[in-house]
Amino acid sequence: MGVKKNEKSGERCALQEILGIIGGKWSMSIIYALFSGKKRFSELERMVPNINTRMLVKELKNMEANGIVKREVFATVPPTVEYTLTTKGEKLEPIINELYKWGLEYVN
Amino acid sequence: MGVKKNEKSGERCALQEILGIIGGKWSMSIIYALFSGKKRFSELERMVPNINTRMLVKELKNMEANGIVKREVFATVPPTVEYTLTTKGEKLEPIINELYKWGLEYVN
DNA sequence: GCACAATACTTTACTTTTGAAAGTGGTTAC
DNA sequence: GTAACCACTTTCAAAAGTAAAGTATTGTGC
Secondary structure: OOOOOOOOHHHHHHHHHHHHHHOOOOHHHHHHHHOOOOEEHHHHHHHOOOOOHHHHHHHHHHHHHOOOEEEEEEOOOOOEEEEEEOHHHHOOHHHHHHHHHHHHHHOO | OOOOOOOOHHHHHHHHHHHHHHOOOOHHHHHHHHOOOOEEHHHHHHHOOOOOHHHHHHHHHHHHHOOOEEEEEEOOOOOEEEEEEOHHHHOOHHHHHHHHHHHHHHOO
8 A cells, every 4th residue: 555655745856857857066057058059068167167077078978968058079080089068058048048147136 | 477267257157156056056946845834854854855855954954054044943832943935935836837847848 | 299278078985964863941731 | 651743963874076197189389
């Protein structure tokens, strides 16, 4: 009987699933950096302050797996890898901008 | 020269500051639970699936310190503690709802 | 012809944060 | 008198994050 813990878990867990994808410490900052167009790995490293290489790799992989960013490799020398937002990722722009505005008004 | 790493760091760090407050794994789920009005500690524990006591305490303290939730203690038996959103916290409602809608459309 | 730089990562060692579980203290219900 | 309720607190192991160095490939300067 009743293995489910919570009738509302469907709704609530959806939010948690979302936060599992973009709720981490770095995801939104990376997405924010990508609003201004495609970026190379090293550009993102410079644009997102205090992030370290390992975390940037991890977050990009995670977001790629979740269809938020697209990764394109070009066999140049030195190698070029370009990251862009997918449509799904672009749809986050107004939300992140609103969050940013909220912060300007209420943080500090 | 040039000790500053990034001219844009002012802007970018603001976003990171915001995410430091509400960008964790649990904050938004707790805020979401509080949209429907004041809640007691144990109610929140039941409403936010999979959170553990320790994390709920930590997040509530953090959000209280950041002026997002208000904590009120009533000397009843057993003790009653009520948590509510401040105005600042309430202003997050449209943003979190938009995020939720984004998830419904794009997650899965 | 060899050190050095650039790119896009990977690896290793270590610190911090998180999670699960049990405990606390006061009171009431059974 | 034992169990339950509430709002936490404590403890300890596991997971996640950070810093720093390493890898592979090629191009440039000396």
